[in-house]
Amino acid sequence: MTPHHLLLGLAIIFAWGFNFVVIRWGLDGLTPMMLGGLRFLAVAVIGSCFFAKPNTPLKWWFLYALPISFGQFAFLFTAMEFGMPAGLASLVLQAQAIFTVLFAILFLKEYIRPYQIIAILIAAIGLMVIGSENNDTHMTLVGFVLTLVAASSWAIGNIATKIISQKGYSANVNLVIWSCWIPPIPFFLCAYFIDGSDLMWDSLLHIDITTIATLAYLSIFATVGGYGLWSFLMSRYSASTVAPLTLGVPVVGLTSSAMLLDEHISNVQWIGIGVVLVGLILNTFGGKWLKALSR
Known part of the structure; x- marks a missing residue:
């Protein structure tokens, strides 16, 4: 990867890691369901101006968007509202890699390699x-627990992406952006039944500049910009080269949360964080290491 493209990769890591701090700030001004609905509505409106409509049939938009956009962030935002620190959320959410392997075995009948079993056990511990x-x-x-549910929703979205690709359709950044027209519907419905119409309208009428800035970051930088750059790198390098960059996301999330939100993580939790990272690294690089050893 060229130095210029590596800088783009680092920019993505920072945008996605700092994203968790911004979510915490956003939840100070909006309920979880309103934050989710407005975020994806903004992504849909802005992103549709820059990315072409995908050739994927509408039914597959729903299969993709409901778990990975609505499910993941409905549970994540609610988890952070109910006491999940932003830094730890950035790490625990990476359990999606483990859930993806498990769901691929269950639903796609994929073969699991021994090193993946070990990686799952390490991360689970x-x-x-x-x-x-x-x-x-x-x-x-x-x-x-809600963050783990969010991670499993992300994993279901990953399986949906595999299914869409197997059907011969594109599951790229264009689908990511255009499918964002779907999650605002369940988000706002949940907001109506959970928060009530009065709170919904009040949050819209009294929205402040901080909340607007939060929505701008989440939609423009973290989603449109982040996924746009990610698609750019994935189109030029192998997945094995680009995908490991996401391991830097919890590092940025934990660091920025400690600095800006004064979040406290116990010594025992730091040990757990290290163990999870070992499992994620083994799951990401295990196949490559085995090939190198077999030569």
């Missing part, structure tokens, strides 16, 4: 360590 240590930190068990 790390997650259990993090989840068990919630007495002396800001994290709640409810927030932790």
Whole structure:
């Protein structure tokens, strides 16, 4: 990867890692469902001006958007509202890689390699360590569990992406952007039944500049810009070269959350974080290492 393209990759890592701090700020001004609905509405309106409509049939838009856009962020935003620290959320959400492997085995009948089993077990142990240590930190068990549900929703979206590709359709950034017209519907419906119409209108009528800036970051930088650059890199380099960059996201998330949100992580949780990262690294690079050793 050229130095210029590596800088673009680092920009994506920062945008997606800092994204969790911005979400925390956004939840100070909007309810989880309103934040989700307005975010994806903004992405749809802005992104549709820059990316062509995909050739994927509408039914596959729903298969993709409902789990990965609505499900993932409805549970993530709710988790952070109910006590999941932004930094830990950025790490625990990466469990999607493990859930993706498990769901691929269940639904796509894919073969699981021994190193992937070991990686899943290591990451699971790390997650259990993090989840068990919630007495002396800001994290709640409810927030932790909801974040895991968000990660599983992301994984279901990954399986949907595989299915769409197998059907011969494009599952690229164009689908990501245009499918954002779908999640505002369930988000606003949930906001109506959970928050009530009065709170919905009040949050819109009294929206402040901080909340507008938050929505701008989440839609323009984290989604349109982030996925646009990610698609650019994926089109020029192998997936094995680009995909590992996401391992830097929780590093940025944990660091920025500690600096800007004063989040406290216990020593035991740091151990759990390290164990999870070992599992994720093994899952990402294990195949490449085995090929190198077999030569």
